[in-house]
Amino acid sequence: MRIRVHVTPRVGVLDPQGKAVAGGLKSLGFNEVGEVRVGKVIDVTVEGLSEEQALERGRAMAKQLLANEVVEDFDVHVSAN
Numbered sequence: 001m002r003i004r005v006h007v008t009p010r011v012g013v014l015d016p017q018g019k020a021v022a023g024g025l026k027s028l029g030f031n032e033v034g035e036v037r038v039g040k041v042i043d044v045t046v047e048g049l050s051e052e053q054a055l056e057r058g059r060a061m062a063k064q065l066l067a068n069e070v071v072e073d074f075d076v077h078v079s080a081n
Contacts, residue, residue: 001046003058006075007067008039042066045081054078 009015015037022036044061046054058076067074 001049001051001054002079002081003044003046003054003061004077004079005042005044005058005062005066006039006077007042007062007072008037008074010071010073013071039072051078 009018017038018036021038022033025033025036044058046057049057055076055078058078062074062076063069
């Protein structure tokens with residue numbers, strides 16, 4: 001089973017990487033680009049868990065290590081390998 005955690009900066013938190021990407025895209029002619037937020041994706045493979053258990057464990061992983069809840073939001077998704 002695969003746990004995928006998407007971590008992104010919270011709305012209102014400064015995202016210098018997102019600003020740099022937005023500027024780069026605009027300089028390449030993508031003038032329709034507005035705000036860009038840059039985050040990260042973490043994939044974790046687990047064994048011996050039901051889908052519900054894997055989702056619960058993925059949320060616990062995100063809260064304890066993978067995301068800083070003060071400045072980041074996260075979503076957890078589970079799928080078969």
